[in-house]
Amino acid sequence: MNSRLLTIALAATLLSGCGFHLRNALNLPANLGPVRVLAADRYSPLSELLADGLQRAGAQAAAADATEGVATLQVISEQWADTPISNDQSGRAQEYALRYAVIFSLHRADGSVAVPQQAVELSRDYLAPAVDSIGKASEREMLVKELRRDMAAAILRRVDAASKAVVVP
Secondary structure: HHHHHHHHHHHHHHHHHHOOOOOOOOOOOOOOOOOEEEOOOOHHHHHHHHHHHHHHHOOEEOOOOOOOOOOEEEEEEEEEEEEEEEOOOOOOEEEEEEEEEEEEEEEEEOOEEEEEEEEEEEEEEEEOOOOOOOOOOHHHHHHHHHHHHHHHHHHHHHHHHHOOOOOOO
């Protein structure tokens, strides 16, 4: 019995000292009000992920056609690029870097800037040998979905960081 208690106490001590901490809940800027997400593409998967993330954080969704009295998270641009990073002996690209860059900003309902315009860029590397094309497209599609989820999380973390920033006069 004592050895079992000692093992549990030791495990609890090790886990508490490893530096792992749960991520705090997302904090939205004060006086944000209802929020709408705007993107160049009306049906952008990123804007849907951002809207869902904001709702989970407690933001009230605004109607898509609302223009007054709503905060706006605007996705100004989204860009994708595949860059070859290695070639085979025949000179054909085998490995690529998939890059995803987004420029966004967040304005409060009164028009003031909550998060200034900024860019976030993410990338992932993947193999795509020319002779073995089975699964090449599906791997890239999975990376695209993963990068969109990561991008939405990165943008929401920046919104969270802006809400914690202290303005010094």
